Amino acid sequence: MSGDDRQGEGPDGGGPEQLALIRESVRQAKVPRAKPRTWRGAALAGELPVARVVVNKGVLHLDQFFDYAVPEELDEAARPGVRVRVRFGAGAHRVRGGRREGGRLIDGFVVERRAESDYSGPLAALAGVVSPEPVLGAELLGLARAVADRYAGSLADVLQLAVPPRNARAEAKPSPEPLPPPDPPEAGTWERYVNGPAFLGALASGGAPRAVWTALPGPHWAAELARAVAATLASGRGALVVVPDGRAAARVDTALTELLGDGRHALLTADAGPEKRYREWLAVRRGSVRAVVGTRAAMFAPVRDLGLVVIWDDGDSSHSEPHAPQPHAREVLLLRAAHAACAFLVGGTGCTVEAAQLVATGWALPLAASRETVRAAAPLVRTIGDGELARDGAARAARLPSLAWQAVRDGLRSGPVLVQVPRRGYVPRLACERCRTPARCGQCAGPLEAPREGELWCGWCGREESGRWHCAECGGFRLRAQIVGARRTAEELGRAFPAVPVRTSGRDHVLDSVPGRPALVVSTPGAEPVAEGGYAAALLLDGWAMLGRPDLRAGEEALRRWTHAGSLVRGQSEGGVVVVVAEPTLRPVQALVRWDPVGHARRELSERAELGFPPVSRMAAVTGPVDAVAPFLASAELPPDAEVLGPVPLPVAPPLGDGARARARRPGDPPPGEPWERALVRVPPGSGAALAAALKAARAGWGARGARGARGARGAQGSGGSAEPTADVAAVRVRIDPPDIG
Template sequence: WNALPGPHWADELARAVAATLASGRGALVVVPDGRAAARVDAALTALLGDGRHALLTAEAGPEKRYRQWLAVRRGSVRAVVGTRAAMFAPVRDPGLVAIWDDGDASHSEPHAPQPHARDVLLLRAAHDRCGFLLGSTSCTVEAAQLVESGWARPLVAPRERVRAAAPLVRTVGDGELARDEAARAARLPSLAWQVVRDGLRSGPVLVQVPRRGYVPRLACERCRTPARCRHCAGPLEAPGQRDLRCGWCGRDEPHWRCAECGATRLRAQVVGARRTAEELGRVFPAVPVRTSGRDHVLDAVPGRPALVVSTPGAEPVAEGGYAAALLLDGWALLARPDLRAGEEALRRWIDAASLVRGQDEGGTVVVVAEPTLRPVQALVRWDPVGHAQRELAERAELGFPPVSRMGAVAGRPEAVAEFLAAAELPPEAEVLGPVPLRPAAPGGPRRPGDPPAGEAWDRALVRVPPGMGAALAAALKKAQAARLARGGTLPVRVRMDPPDIG
């Protein structure tokens, strides 16, 4: 289900749950975070009344969450909405299992056996013979594969309806650069400033910045060499206006000098949300500037003129919709060394652009990224399904997931080599690697596959053709069990179909 742009998806999910309950069966809805769960909770309460459903989120606390779990287990409550852990909720006689925004990384459990909420709900739908609903404003490659295989059917609105509901999306292309030479190096070209000024006349304007902080990445002003720490070679960051600190070891760097040319002056390589809010506040001094990010996430903002600077995923809903939106530093999202970089960038952009008013109401979105790139063109056409279908076709040609099945084996180099030598892999299996894994930065964000800080780990990928996933999983499980039975002390992490192949 590709939902129309706007914040109304929670009401549609509530209607699907109400229809399921009216048929005499239960319903389960899994959403990525507490903010989304609160929206579905409010929509269900408005539609069904109090006490007709359970809310399972970490914010509720263990006592209330356990009380709700028992009510579901006993069958006194037959509808559940919650975050990732709710995928295992014991709903009696389920008639519908639904997941919203399956591309969000929060749906992937970081602890063993590391299930994904989408895969668990697919299994539950097949086991309980109930309906399965996958909804999002965007579209993942896995969702496109479900439709292409015939397992699922698409629920999409006519193109005319989509174009009317979606905002006008503009890019900084060659024509704009020809009229504004400064835009070649500027972070906010003239088109962006004009859209902000016009939007502030009628309502709030959203500014999406990929990075939080002040100046998260720095480089030499003269030769553009990335600024590195003298002690650990980690990237230097500017968490405040005058601070300079290593992003890995946390040491201050008061007297930095470029190792290539000897210069002492720095320039911003990536500008964070706090710095962006400060710059916009100086340009529009009479307009209030609000920020939303990891430390302080806003749920909603009033419909009055204001600048709302947000990191991806933390965009608040504006009353009546945003008048305009700027999607800055698109290269920072697209240049990530990840198989899903384009898909994830498009998902982030569409999620933000969905909060902007439609074209009929004058809503405009400006994306600052190379206009010829496929994700940018998909945003301009508002065609996430077409983008996912093309990605799926290319991955099928190259043998990438989700078309092929893949297992990841990570650990110390000697442990990985020993594991692969002992594993009885299927004859069709292809081993890619091992290759070194980059250590996790101390104090930085960690992903499930990151090695412990300070340790040198390798990772090998084992790929098999479609239909061989069960045989590969059995072989890896047997090899892991045999290694532990022999008393292996070095840790080896095994994961099927890792979502973050870089």
């Protein structure tokens, strides 16, 4: 996203458009406004008898406010921001002349109390107030509206992400009294960065600096984040820190408690449970707590007097919300920084292309250490390429090159050794030993896997390969591993070093930390535990598996995972060594050797600028059933400078057979067994808002037609008629700024 996009986008209004707006305003002024006083014989509120409500109905063609009459008994409780129950339809109308929809009770929020309604007809009354606790303030409502517009989504969907579900017991407990601002903290390890003390000083004095922070390797990043939060609190303002997972949140939580004590910050993670999390959220909403640390959902935390927003490791996929409208935490925090005019900090041991663009456009300044300091803090990185592997007899026999074996042996003399493996399991992918053709299931053509030694299963349908497998290309009967998983690697290392304990950390069982004693720790990317005193060495195996992915971000993501693992290793001055098994001439490998993620991100940014890829441009992915994407795009009034790429077919997701182990599916994935296609729509900087508005309007139009078609079909069933189907086009999905365009 460009800097111009963040300042607000939209087509410039011309003369005819302005004249049409004036005529519409005159027409609405002639419509008599309703001034309800009674409803079905019940008295209504004497003052401000109309409540404007946002209903919990995320369809785009109903993305607007609705007016309801306020009964006299609900006058005091129905304040702006409270949760209410309304009967949607059967008397509920749109703000400016609408039709009735349905009639069932649904949830909503009161956003405003008014003396009269813009709608001239009768209004339905509020069915009840769920809770008198005001949970939706004007600032949060404005942020949710901005996020919905940016991502071509509905306000109701964003509010479901922003406001947690109600817990009555948590609401009944009073929040503690707010504590006075703390004293400004000392710079501490921020002294290692060129402008670190100045950054803290600007926060403590009430300033709003914006920085891209390249953190040094080591365990100090959590304490440094805590000092940035403490400096903001010292100025009388609030702070918000968003991290990718609960383990990182726990580290920042511990650092804040050690620096400031208890009661000054809230921890918002899913591990806390619904009651505790809602209680913490209420303490923030009521102003009892001014600092928040949490995972993705905390990006909407209603912090009072917001002075600083921080996102750590913004390249982690956990920051991308899987539910509609699928916002990214970094972009939401950028919107908050712009709306609240507060400080912004994006940090990590790596650097994303989006962060590099913030510096390139001048929107943020770099915050990094000198090269001498980086070389002292980073471990020594050595590489093993294809040539070395081909000449290394130990690598061919045991998958552990001689250099890696020597690094493990030397590291185990002084501490634990980390081994990063790209895949979990035993042998995740298999191929014919003779012709290297991937091994496929005879029933659904899915990839065959070996979850355990002696077993052979299909990774799609879960069917066990009971008969003797043979290759369909050459007729061979022997299999070889394309990728060896973490479990098989742990077995091999255990045999190579029989006197050393071997521990594994992965999706099924993630270790938070390990002792500083000699041990082998085999981990998948992102699950690496922290070692007391740091790891003595690290092996980064099968680098080609990460670099070879057909994805625009493959190199960036591989470097991010490598620097994350390498930052857990002791510095070069303490003898720390990292061995990466990947071709040394590749750009991400060279960036790791130099420990220069910023330089890699800058070069990636320059190449994407030449090709017109994000973040230099804004892009939307439009997916849907075959022969539905093209009509949808044809109906959308795209900006004149929009470029449509595709549509192209997507891989067909395998059907889930009876008794199969269900393959993990993400929201937005095509239904199993159905052919779908995808098109990419690209616009230059400055047209992102127009693109989002056009796609949202098209989805709303097709959604309304689908609703009318469904009602027509129900009516036609009783009369013997038929209705034109619109379900295929209505099923089209839109995602702004898709993370994967490979």
